[in-house]
Amino acid sequence: MKAAVIPEVNGRWELLDVPMPQPGPGEVLIKVAACGMCVNDVMATRGQIPFPAITPAITGHEPVGEVVELGRGVTSRAVGDRVGATWVRATCGRCDYCRLGLPVTGQSVFNCVAPVTTGFSVQGGHAEYLVAGADETVLIPDGLSAELAAPVLCAGYTSWSALCQAEPGPGERVAVLGVGGLGHLALQFSHTCGYETVAMTNSAEKHELAGKLGADFVVGSGAELREAGGADVILVTAPSYSAATEAMQGLRVGGRLVLAGIDPDESFVIPPAVVYPFFAQGNRILGATHNGLPYLREALRLVAEGRVTPMVEVFEMAEVADAVDRVGKGDVRFRAVVKY
Ligand SMILES: NC(=O)c1ccc[n+]([C@@H]2O[C@H](COP(=O)([O-])OP(=O)(O)OC[C@H]3O[C@@H](n4cnc5c(N)ncnc54)[C@H](OP(=O)(O)O)[C@@H]3O)[C@@H](O)[C@H]2O)c1
Ligand SMILES: [Zn+2]
Ligand SMILES: [Zn+2]
Incomplete structure (x- = not known):
């Protein structure tokens, strides 16, 4: 063969x-x-x-x-x-x-x-x-x-597992960091479940597509997400823990950051307390896989x-x-x- x-x-x-x-x-x-x-x-x-x-x-x-x-x-x-x-x-x-x-x-x-x-x-x-x-x-x-x-056998399986891992509740807002194989499915899963859905992307050319995939709006960073009112859930599907760290400042009180992306090189770091007071926010960091x-x-x-x-x-x-x-x-x- x-x-x-x-x-x-x-x-x-x-x-x-x-x-x-x-x-x-x-x-x-x-x-x-x-x-x-x-x-x-x-x-x-x-x-x-x-x-x-x-x-x-x-x-x-x-x-x-x-x-x-x-x-x-x-x-x-x-x-x-x-x-x-x-x-x-x-x-x-x-x-x-x-x-x-x-x-x-x-x-x-x-x-x-x-x-x-x-x-x-x-x-x-x-x-x-x-x-x-x-x-x-x-x-x-x-x-x-x-x-x-x-x-679906990996990208869909992982992104659906990640969304479920966050246990979003009615009326919550879900942001997806990275619009790629996992992320484009995560946007659709979130949208079809009725959550307000935000795409977080570095790629300007993906903005329009992200809307078609179910994003209610698009941001370029955690800082922008915070400006826009933050999200209850951030699904990290980008292969970058530094991008996940930056995204954290967009988490609402009681929010969940789900690390589905795998960064082979860098550590995941909680931002300095003056930027993002993790100790006070009641937030959780979770992993997700199959x-x-x-x-x-x-x-x-x-x-x-x-x-x-x-x-x-x-x-x-x-x-x-x-x-x-x-x-x-x-x-x-x-x-x-x-x-x-
Ligand atoms: N947990 C698991 O069991 C599991 C299973 C499969 C895959 N994974 C991991 O999931 C991640 C995504 O896999 P994939 O197949 O969806 O990859 P992909 O198609 O390449 O998509 C990843 C997306 O992340 C963004 N991105 C890429 N490099 C980045 C960087 N340095 N900083 C910030 N954003 C970046 C890009 O989106 P924008 O252009 O929108 O920024 C890119 O389209 C990988 O880390 C992979 O190893 C995990
Ligand atoms: Zn895979
Ligand atoms: Zn065994």
């Missing part, structure tokens, strides 16, 4: 012939139709987060495709099912963390001693075929195309119902290296999806 292989750290992705994976007991073989490209795929390519620990290095954790073969003992999936796989698929089941009995989430990766992670510990979805445990896959709602479902499959199912349902629509740029598999370049430059509006 053909797969997009990362030859080395900072290498340009190459479309190569690699051995076809075979489904073992309990596994299914998926013919990948499309795989979204998360900025984390680019960060892994650059070695900013761990490079895939697999040879050949094939990443990608937003794959959607069709089950074409069942391994021994599979009962929960059938040939012809349309399925997706997410970043975190399974845990070791034996370590101290696993003994807590928590669901498989993004948290599992950093606590289980041997998690199974698509495109990091096992082959990812930027390939014509992928093997996954049958019960590690999710069914894609009927009528939802692979190209639109793919971004918070459990019920959140993914809800996100998929909102997309299948047309209440939220990923904006994607679709690439042919021969163009995969160009897609990486464009994602790396932040040029894509708003998720690159590669067809296989």
